[in-house]
Amino acid sequence: MSVRVDTQHLSGFVGENEYKALAPQVKLAHEMLHNGTGLGNDFIGWVDLPTNYDKEEFARIKEAAKRIQANSQVFIVIGIGGSYLGARAAIEFLKSPNYNNMKKDTPDIYFTGNSISSTALSELLAICEGKDVSINMISKSGTTTEPAIAFRVLREFLEKKYGKEEARKRIYCTTDKARGTLKQLATKEGYETFVVPDDVGGRYSVLTAVGLLPIAVSGADIDALMAGAAKAQQEYNNADMFTNPCYLYAALRNMLYRKGKEIEILVSYEPCYTMMCEWWKQLYGESEGKDNKGLFPASVVFSTDLHSMGQYIQQGRRSLFETVVLFDKAKQELYIGNDPENVDGLNFLEGKSMSYVNEKAFEGTVLAHTDGGVPNIVLHVPDFSEESLGALIYFFEKACAISGYLLGVNPFDQPGVESYKKNMFALLGKPGYEEQKEALEARLHK
Numbered sequence: 385m386s387v388r389v390d391t392q393h394l395s396g397f398v399g400e401n402e403y404k405a406l407a408p409q410v411k412l413a414h415e416m417l418h419n420g421t422g423l424g425n426d427f428i429g430w431v432d433l434p435t436n437y438d439k440e441e442f443a444r445i446k447e448a449a450k451r452i453q454a455n456s457q458v459f460i461v462i463g464i465g466g467s468y469l470g471a472r473a474a475i476e477f478l479k480s481p482n483y484n485n486m487k488k489d490t491p492d493i494y495f496t497g498n499s500i501s502s503t504a505l506s507e508l509l510a511i512c513e514g515k516d517v518s519i520n521m522i523s524k525s526g527t528t529t530e531p532a533i534a535f536r537v538l539r540e541f542l543e544k545k546y547g548k549e550e551a552r553k554r555i556y557c558t559t560d561k562a563r564g565t566l567k568q569l570a571t572k573e574g575y576e577t578f579v580v581p582d583d584v585g586g587r588y589s590v591l592t593a594v595g596l597l598p599i600a601v602s603g604a605d606i607d608a609l610m611a612g613a614a615k616a617q618q619e620y621n622n623a624d625m626f627t628n629p630c631y632l633y634a635a636l637r638n639m640l641y642r643k644g645k646e647i648e649i650l651v652s653y654e655p656c657y658t659m660m661c662e663w664w665k666q667l668y669g670e671s672e673g674k675d676n677k678g679l680f681p682a683s684v685v686f687s688t689d690l691h692s693m694g695q696y697i698q699q700g701r702r703s704l705f706e707t708v709v710l711f712d713k714a715k716q717e718l719y720i721g722n723d724p725e726n727v728d729g730l731n732f733l734e735g736k737s738m739s740y741v742n743e744k745a746f747e748g749t750v751l752a753h754t755d756g757g758v759p760n761i762v763l764h765v766p767d768f769s770e771e772s773l774g775a776l777i778y779f780f781e782k783a784c785a786i787s788g789y790l791l792g793v794n795p796f797d798q799p800g801v802e803s804y805k806k807n808m809f810a811l812l813g814k815p816g817y818e819e820q821k822e823a824l825e826a827r828l829h830k
């Protein structure tokens with residue numbers, strides 16, 4: 385199994401009956417997902433995506449990545465939410481959070497259009513000065529404000545730098561195949577385009593061109609990534625939660641939610657996993673947080689956060705549980721040396737690997753936190769390879785869908801995200817929002 389679930393640190397928190405009670409509901413959720421009879425069934429294209437994707441486009445993604453690697457020192461990925469987090473998470477996980485500062489023969493990669501900060505975008509423009517640049521504008525809807533603003537600024541930058549003709553060859557758009565402003569613009573300007581399939585929602589789209597092009601530009605092996613996901617598709621295809629770890633994870637978080645836990649903290653002991661936590665938070669937060677329900681997804685990186693949030697987890701309000709993601713094999717190993725003086729008192733660790741110390745940190749923490757009343761689910765992943773990441777992504781996506789059905793929500797929509805957007809558009813004076821503008825301004829300037 386690509387991802388395994390260890391339940392030993394749940395004993396005393398969930399009983400055998402709870403497992404048995406949920407098993408038939410998990411089976412039903414499986415059938416709803418696989419027969420396409422559940423809520424949001426227009427958005428289940430990700431289920432068989434690892435084995436059923438556009439091979440011609442996949443080859444085109446690899447060619448574009450090669451071209452970008454050859455002609456660019458900087459590659460800018462514009463996007464927000466599902467059009468941002470997966471690619472960044474995968475690159476930081478597979479390469480490094482320090483990817484841009486590493487010695488390499490691939491371009492530096494920056495992410496923008498994920499805020500409305502003028503400072504952040506200005507800094508990026510300054511970084512691009514004197515460098516060869518290509519950009520990938522990613523937006524499924526093609527209308528999201530944050531990336532659209534960044535794209536306008538960067539298009540102007542590229543056209544000034546290279547002229548319209550050359551700029552055109554350095555702009556790649558990933559969007560809906562037929563509809564939307566971005567598609568229209570790309571067609572008009574002659575930009576190369578890649579497709580976000582209609583039936584794959586943003587937060588489930590990392591294994592489409594949305595994630596694949598930036599990941600390929602970083603030099604990571606996207607064939608292996610898809611192969612790992614395909615393996616997971618096969619492994620987690622069985623309705624029985626006792627033999628399907630993906631469904632077991634979905635069931636466990638649902639059991640804990642039902643008995644009053646409100647917050648799930650995703651825990652890693654590896655800094656390169658930090659952005660994977662952010663990707664996971666969007667996946668679970670948008671999928672389940674609706675109809676006044678859902679676990680609040682949070683995250684920490686240990687042992688870093690054991691020196692800050694660790695206090696709350698140990699002794700704060702008992703509304704949490706943790707899901708720890710462990711990797712069986714380190715990406716790189718370091719051993720602790722000898723100091724004849726033993727001034728730092730660390731000679732008892734001489735010859736030990738840092739992974740060994742990290743493992744003891746986990747063991748000590750899991751015992752302390754469970755003693756403190758925090759249930760722990762532990763997930764085991766073999767290593768930091770593309771295969772393992774592909775499998776892990778699929779594992780979390782499928783568990784999320786099953787978990788959403790167990791909760792009784794549509795795991796594939798996000799109606800709540802529109803509320804702030806409507807207000808913002810009205811306050812900005814977007815045509816069509818005149819009435820709301822007045823009402824909102826009156827509330828603000830009471």
Ligand SMILES: O=P(O)(O)OC[C@H]1O[C@H](O)[C@H](O)[C@@H](O)[C@@H]1O
Pocket residue numbers: 464465466467522523524525526527528531586587670798801
């Ligand atoms: O890809 P886009 O259409 O630009 O959407 C980007 C993101 O924005 C939205 O507000 C949604 O809440 C997200 O689910 C989505 O991933």
